[in-house]
Structure formats: C-alpha cells, structure tokens
Amino acid sequence: MNLFQLNLLPGLVHPILLQLRDPQIQKDRLRFKFNLERLGFLLAAELAKTLPVQKIEVQTVLGKTEIAVPVQPPVLITVLRAGLAFYQGFANAFDQADSGFIGAYRVEGECAEQLEIRMNYAALPDLTDRDLILIDPMLATGGSLLKVWQLIASQASPRSVHIAAAIAAPEGVQALQQHLPEHSYLWVGALDQHLNEQAYIVPGLGDAGDLCFGPKL
Numbered sequence: 001m002n003l004f005q006l007n008l009l010p011g012l013v014h015p016i017l018l019q020l021r022d023p024q025i026q027k028d029r030l031r032f033k034f035n036l037e038r039l040g041f042l043l044a045a046e047l048a049k050t051l052p053v054q055k056i057e058v059q060t061v062l063g064k065t066e067i068a069v070p071v072q073p074p075v076l077i078t079v080l081r082a083g084l085a086f087y088q089g090f091a092n093a094f095d096q097a098d099s100g101f102i103g104a105y106r107v108e109g110e111c112a113e114q115l116e117i118r119m120n121y122a123a124l125p126d127l128t129d130r131d132l133i134l135i136d137p138m139l140a141t142g143g144s145l146l147k148v149w150q151l152i153a154s155q156a157s158p159r160s161v162h163i164a165a166a167i168a169a170p171e172g173v174q175a176l177q178q179h180l181p182e183h184s185y186l187w188v189g190a191l192d193q194h195l196n197e198q199a200y201i202v203p204g205l206g207d208a209g210d211l212c213f214g215p216k217l
C-alpha cells in the first residue's frame with residue numbers, strides 16, 4: 001500500500017487541521033463539518049492527479065480547445081456517520097461520481113481489546129473496473145475500514161482502491177497494509193502518534209462522529 005500525506009499544501013491544510021483539533025473551535029459543529037468538507041476537497045484534488053484522464057475537444061463560442069478530463073469518475077463510498085461531511089468534499093470535487101454508503105460504528109468497551117465494530121447498513125454501486133475511494137475521516141485501529149473493505153471485496157473487484165482519512169494512527173495504517181490489496185493507496189491529512197487505551201487517536205481530535213452530530217445513545 002502506498003501512503004500519501006497531504007503536506008504539499010501546508011498553508012491550506014494545516015489551518016484546517018488546527019481548527020479541527022482545537023477543543024474550543026471544534027465545538028462549532030457547522031465549522032467542524034465545513035472543515036472536514038474542505039479537507040476532503042483538498043485530498044480529492046491531490047488524489048485526482050493520479051486518476052487516468054483522456055483529452056476531449058470542446059467547441060466554445062469563440063474557438064476549439066482540448067481539455068483532459070477523467071476517463072470515468074471514481075466511485076465514492078463513505079462510512080456513516082462521521083464520514084458524511086468529509087465525503088461531501090469528495091462529492092464536490094468528483095461531482096458526477098456514483099456513491100455508496102455503509103453504516104459502521106465502534107462499540108467501545110473497557111479497553112481497546114474489547115472494541116467491536118457493528119455494521120448495519122450498506123448501499124453499494126457497481127464497482128467493476130472502477131476506481132474506488134473509501135472515505136472515513138478517522139483511521140484509528142483500522143477495524144471499521146477493514147470490515148467495510150471485506151464487505152466490498154466479497155461483492156466486487158474495483159480497478160484501484162484509494163482510502164482517504166483526515167487523521168490516521170500508525171496502528172490503523174499497519175492494519176490496512178496487512179489486509180488491503182498491494183496496489184492500494186492511502187491518502188491522509190495527518191499521520192498522528194499512536195492510539196490511547198480506548199483506541200482513540202493521539203493527539204487526534206476526539207470523536208469525529210460526536211463532533212459532527214452529537215453523542216449517540
């Protein structure tokens with residue numbers, strides 16, 4: 001698996017990460033979701049450079065020119081709930097993409113070993129020979145994305161697999177490295193230090209789903 005960190009545009013990316021992480025600023029839900037969306041758009045812009053393009057001719061009212069456009073839009077799949085705002089950035093960038101949605105959530109116990117991933121919803125488009133972008137802002141243990149990938153892989157063979165996360169922990173990166181196809185790509189806004197005993201990313205930003213939508217019962 002190839003890992004790309006979005007440090008090419010620090011002037012744009014770092015202020016967004018700062019606002020996402022700051023405990024005071026992140027209390028503003030509208031801003032938190034908008035920042036995830038903006039980061040998603042920037043990651044999409046980087047990722048788009050690697051997708052195959054073809055030249056098409058456009059006739060304007062004044063003349064002709066050639067424009068390179070994607071051969072086919074990628075397929076976007078996001079993990080509910082926290083994925084929604086981050087996904088919107090990708091959907092803004094790839095505005096003709098087919099999209100899929102999978103519900104997956106962590107049920108936390110006393111410690112990281114008791115963590116369980118439950119899945120309760122999946123609506124998937126056809127992925128045959130398509131470029132797949134799997135979108136989830138937080139890559140902690142990697143348990144959620146691996147379960148999601150298992151479900152996808154049991155039904156389809158995408159042409160390429162891109163995983164996009166706003167913040168990743170080394171533990172999650174390693175887990176994906178072991179289980180994803182060799183020619184997969186991981187795009188992250190930041191690669192953080194480690195997981196704590198409750199399997200939260202340190203320094204991370206806290207619980208992305210709760211910050212977007214409030215605590216769930």
Ligand SMILES: O=P(O)(O)OC[C@H]1O[C@H](OP(=O)(O)OP(=O)(O)O)[C@H](O)[C@@H]1O
Nearest residue numbers: 081082105106138140141142143144209
């Ligand atoms: O790498 P992992 O250890 O699996 O953790 C990451 C998962 O945790 C968050 O979702 P969460 O389970 O909190 O659900 P939510 O989006 O409904 O809040 C996040 O959006 C990921 O899906």
Ligand SMILES: O=c1cc[nH]c(=O)[nH]1
Nearest residue numbers: 140200201206207208
């Ligand atoms: O740090 C973490 C880990 C999992 N899910 C989150 O939202 N944050």
